[in-house]
Structure formats: C-alpha cells, structure tokens
C-alpha cells in the first residue's frame with residue numbers, strides 16, 4: 001500500500017495546486033502508515049528533488065519529449081504505468097482543470113473508485129471514507145471507497161500547503177508513450193495574476209453597467225496585486241472574457257480576499273466563491289443576497305464608493 005500524487009505542471013513549472021496535493025497526499029500516507037511518492041509528466045524546469053519538503057520520498061518523472069503538453073489520454077497511460085510501478089493504492093490529484101480531465105480517465109483505466117471535489121483527509125478508522133462538497137458547496141457527502149485502488153481529486157485551495165525539510169529521489173522514466181494530439185498554438189493571457197492561483201481577487205457584476213467602467217476594478221486589482229473576475233451575466237454579455245467568470249458554471253476559487261462589486265450574490269455565483277477566506281461586498285441594494293455571505297459590506301453606489309477606495313489604497317501604497 002502506498003500513496004501516489006500527480007504533480008501538475010504547465011510549461012515546465014509546477015502549479016500551486018500540486019503543492020497542496022503533495023501536502024495532502026503525504027498526510028494521507030502518514031495516516032495509513034505508508035510512504036508517499038509522486039509522478040510528473042513532461043519536461044520540467046523546476047527543481048524536483050526539493051519537492052521532498054512536502055513529504056514525498058520519490059518522484060517518478062515521465063520525461064518523454066512527446067508529452068511536453070497535456071494530452072489527457074497519453075498522460076493517463078503514463079500515470080497508470082507509474083501507479084503500477086509504485087504499487088500505489090491511493091492516487092491523489094488536484095481537482096483543477098487538468099485534474100478533471102485526468103482523474104475520470106485514470107479511474108476507468110485502473111477500475112479505481114474516484115471521489116472528486118474532496119475537501120478534507122479521508123476517514124480511515126473503518127474502511128476508507130472521503131468527504132466531498134455537493135450541491136454547489138451547500139452540503140457534504142461522505143463517500144465510502146471499496147475498490148483496491150482509490151483516487152482522490154482534491155478541491156484546489158481546500159488544504160493548506162505545509163513545507164518541511166527533505167529531498168526526494170527522482171527516477172526518470174522513458175515511457176515511449178506518444179501523444180494523440182499536437183498543440184499547434186497556445187494563446188495565453190499575459191501580464192495578469194492567474195485567477196485560479198490568486199490570493200486576492202477583485203470581481204465585478206452587472207451593477208457596473210458596462211465594460212467601459214471596468215477601469216476602477218482593474219485599478220484596484222493592479223494596486224493590490226489581485227486577479228480580476230466577474231459574474232456570468234457579465235461574461236455572457238461579453239463585457240469580460242469567459243475565463244474570468246466564477247461560479248457554478250465557471251471557475252471555483254478560494255482566495256484570501258474576494259472583493260465583489262455590483263454582484264447580486266446569486267446562489268450560482270456563490271457556489272464558486274463561498275470558500276473565500278474574506279468576502280467584501282459593495283452593492284447599492286441593502287437586500288442583495290451577497291451581504292449574507294459577506295464578512296464586510298458597503299451599501300452604496302459602486303461609482304461613488306470605488307473611486308474613494310482606490311484613492312485610499314493609492315495613498316496607503318504611497319502611489320498618490
């Protein structure tokens with residue numbers, strides 16, 4: 001019995017969600033009295049041995065040049081090979097965009113029970129039971145997994161990363177697996193804090209009246225080093241790009257600060273942001289549902305409140 005964690009990387013750099021998955025997987029291994037190892041696929045520029053500080057002893061690096069870009073089918077094959085090699089019985093993977101395309105495939109291939117959207121460590125006192133969020137985070141389900149191999153897909157930002165000491169041994173594997181698809185071009189959003197990794201997020205809704213008024217959202221975001229987000233209504237109206245839309249049908253985030261301006265706080269929006277550590281709401285309607293979820297609220301017109309906030313932050317940052 002051992003635990004294997006999938007390390008997600010993009011363009012050779014390890015994603016923040018992977019550090020959480022590593023910490024989580026190492027904690028599961030400790031709970032089961034076994035060891036934790038990890039697998040990474042494709043070319044990696046970051047220092048792999050140093051990931052030992054998250055509690056893994058070995059990192060299997062499937063380093064085929066053909067696997068430099070995520071190809072779900074090929075990556076699944078590569079990870080499955082390592083699961084067998086490591087004799088892993090528990091596989092931990094982040095439930096981020098890439099994890100969502102890999103975990104179900106891996107589950108089918110390995111005939112392994114999968115719990116996606118896990119938010120805490122499994123209960124191993126009597127079997128193997130995993131808690132996950134359901135109904136857009138309104139309730140929790142406790143799923144008992146009985147298959148010999150178990151896959152846990154961890155909700156990003158639900159488990160605190162803990163780095164200790166230690167170095168991992170790296171074993172390079174050449175799998176000979178070829179990708180089924182070829183990446184011809186990648187269009188990346190540049191110069192912004194990626195929303196999925198952001199600690200601070202400033203978000204706008206239909207209350208901002210139109211895309212021409214986003215300057216005040218962007219100004220605040222820039223001053224405090226935040227990512228920008230929006231409600232679905234805003235993305236649907238093409239005021240903002242769809243990758244900024246958060247909620248049940250958009251991104252699910254859990255930043256330290258979520259700043260919501262002119263957003264009503266519909267249940268579908270809250271589903272994607274209600275794990276934020278601190279929520280600040282600005283809305284001119286005192287009855288707006290978002291105030292019930294807010295830590296701090298300002299009842300006021302965004303067009304009066306935001307310039308004052310931006311002015312104050314500017315002074316505070318010495319930018320005035």
Ligand SMILES: Cc1cc2nc3c(=O)[nH]c(=O)nc-3n(C[C@H](O)[C@H](O)[C@H](O)COP(=O)(O)OP(=O)(O)OC[C@H]3O[C@@H](n4cnc5c(N)ncnc54)[C@H](O)[C@@H]3O)c2cc1C
Pocket residue numbers: 204205206207208230231232233234245246247248249250261262263264265266267268269272282283284285288300301302303
């Ligand atoms: C199946 C399904 C899935 C969905 N998924 C999502 C999702 O993932 N994400 C999402 O966001 N929505 C989602 N929705 C839509 C959701 O129900 C809401 O319609 C949407 O979130 C509303 O966006 P909004 O709050 O920006 O706009 P509105 O509902 O129009 O609210 C605007 C708010 O701004 C306030 N306001 C107006 N003027 C000002 C001002 N000058 N200053 C301050 N405040 C002001 C108003 O009081 C109001 O509260 C989904 C809906 C369905 C049915």
